[in-house]
Structure formats: C-alpha cells, structure tokens
C-alpha cells in the first residue's frame with residue numbers, strides 16, 4: 097500500500113518512544129510516576145458534571161449539532177471573554193466552538209496556508225502547531241526561544257525571503273513547555289509585525305488562568321482590539337479540568353473564524369451539546385474552582401522546585417502554567433531523549449524530553465506537575481539517585 101508523503105513528518109514523535117519506555121518500566125515492575133504529560137489529574141467541577149448528566153437524559157441533545165445549536169455556548173464564551181478582558185466579542189461572527197483547542201490550531205493552517213507557504217512557529221512549541229502546518233503542506237520557520245531572550249522570539253531575526261512567503265505566525269504565552277509569559281507590549285509588537293508583513297497572528301492561550309505571580313497574562317486581542325489580524329484559541333482542559341471532554345473555542349477576526357468554520361464543516365458536526373452545556377456552566381458559574389486549580393498547581397510548583405533545588409538541580413520558579421522547564425545537568429546537555437528514557441527505565445519517573453518540542457528544546461526536560469506534592473518529592477528523590485548514581 098502506498099500512503100501519502102505528508103505522513104512522514106508526522107512519524108518522528110518522541111512521545112511514542114517515551115510511551116514504549118514507560119511500558120518497559122511498568123513491565124519491569126517499577127511504579128511509574130508520570131510527569132511527562134500535561135493532562136490534569138484534578139476533578140472537573142461538580143456543577144459541570146451535573147449539567148452534562150442532566151443533558152444526557154434529554155433526548156433533544158442526542159442528535160447532530162449544527163452551528164445554530166451552539167449559540168448558547170458561543171454567548172457564554174463571549175460573556176466570559178468580555179468579563180475577563182473588557183473587549184466586546186460578537187458571539188455570531190467572532191466565536192467558534194472547537195473539539196479541543198488542539199483541533200482548532202491544527203485545522204487553522206488549512207484555512208490560511210497554500211502549499212509551500214511558511215508558518216512562523218515557536219521553537220520549542222506545542223507539537224500540534226507544527227503538525228497542522230505539515231497537514232496543510234506548509235513549511236515551518238522555527239523561531240528559536242532562548243533563555244537569554246526570556247523565551248520570546250526575536251521577530252527581526254526572521255529572514256526576508258521567509259517573510260515574503262509567510263502567511264501566519266503562532267504564539268502561545270504562558271508558554272508550554274518553557275512556562276515563559278509575555279506582556280501586552282510584546283503582543284503589540286507582534287501585531288504591528290504581522291500587519292506589516294501581512295501575516296495572520298494566532299495565539300494559543302490554554303493557560304489563560306494558570307498564573308501564580310504578577311498581573312494576569314494578556315490576551316492578544318488587547319493588542320488588537322479591532323481584531324484586524326488575530327485569532328486566539330482557548331480550552332476547557334486546563335482551567336476546568338475537562339481535557340477528556342474535548343472542548344475549546346476560538347475568538348477573533350470574523351474572516352478567520354468563518355474560514356476555520358468552513359474547514360471544520362467538512363470534518364465535524366461540533367461537540368456534543370451536553371458537553372457544550374457543561375462548558376457554558378463552567379464559564380458562567382462560580383469561578384472558585386479555577387482559583388483552587390491555581391492554588392493546587394502553586395503548591396505543587398513550590399514543593400517540586402524546592403525539592404529539585406535541594407538536590408542541587410537549580411531551576412527557576414515558574415510564574416505560570418503547570419510545568420517546570422529544567423535545563424539538564426551538563427552530562428546530558430545534548431541528550432534530553434536519552435536522559436528521559438534512562439530515567440524512566442531505571443527509576444520509573446517519566447518526563448518529557450525538551451527535544452520533543454523542537455530543536456531549541458534540546459538540553460531541557462519538562463516536568464508536568466500532575467501529582468500531589470508527596471509524589472513529586474518521591475520523584476525528586478529518585479531523580480537524585482539517578483543523577484548522582
């Protein structure tokens with residue numbers, strides 16, 4: 097059988113190698129502490145589950161859901177956004193429900209790129225950003241994120257011939273995996289740059305609520321309130337622990353929203369209405385559960401960073417997101433994959449190798465804080481034995 101060439105760039109997936117290494121560790125009888133995936137272990141708020149359970153009993157929610165049927169959810173999204181950022185959003189033309197934000201960011205390049213066009217992506221970055229560009233037949237220009245630039249890209253470094261053929265730029269702050277944050281001033285620069293070079297500005301914003309210090313992370317639309325070039329992606333997976341329910345939304349420029357809706361109309365019939373009802377409840381209801389999520393991740397961050405520093409692995413205290421991005425000790429500085437495989441096979445502690453997020457992620461590993469402090473501390477004890485052993 098001959099399959100499409102576009103599959104080949106999708107095959108290099110370090111997470112599949114990690115999956116095998118985790119299985120091997122389990123088969124060898126190790127108790128695996130999995131810090132390799134950013135899948136929240138915290139519960140979905142009870143009122144959300146109750147709403148979904150009630151919807152399940154209502155047969156009118158069981159059929160295909162056309163765009164019109166998503167109106168109540170889109171209104172909840174628009175209200176939520178206006179309350180948070182003070183920018184008016186039209187739920188009819190500027191909001192689109194998604195089956196998880198990953199689905200949206202992966203489909204958007206099909207609406208923006210012609211084959212051969214460039215997308216400017218963060219390196220390291222979230223793997224589906226690159227995957228979507230490959231599926232659309234586009235080319236990737238990786239913008240390296242370096243510690244000395246606070247893990248922000250330097251727009252001036254993008255070569256002119258690339259810019260001439262570029263159609264979109266993808267940003268995402270608070271950033272996975274580096275946990276870096278960006279200011280409104282940075283987004284203003286990005287908007288000006290995208291306007292100058294006729295680029296669509298995409299902002300993937302799953303960690304909108306997960307910040308521990310300072311002011312709230314800004315929305316890109318605060319720098320582009322008229323929504324001239326920007327589209328922003330949100331998810332219910334992090335703030336409301338709804339990862340398995342697959343629900344997110346895009347907000348932004350009406351032409352981009354319409355184009356993405358056109359692509360999606362080929363592929364899906366929207367998320368199940370009961371889940372959209374639950375998501376509306378989450379967005380419009382009591383927001384205390386979000387504060388609890390933030391507090392839980394803050395405690396985990398503090399316990400984990402303190403423990404790592406105690407064993408002599410100095411890492412900065414992240415200000416946002418649910419990860420710790422750690423520069424590897426010198427011995428492994430160019431071998432994050434080997435470090436991750438050996439660590440899980442010898443100790444059962446699974447981490448994400450930095451190289452899995454792009455070339456500039458090499459030399460780092462990402463710890464997802466998806467366990468309670470005691471388990472995180474046990475993980476650090478095992479890491480200490482591995483590093484010093």
Ligand SMILES: Cc1ncc(COP(=O)(O)O)c(C=O)c1O
Nearest residue numbers: 134196197198222272331333344
């Ligand atoms: C940057 C980024 N985008 C998207 C996602 C996936 O979100 P969703 O569950 O809505 O697809 C994640 C999940 O970790 C992420 O870190």
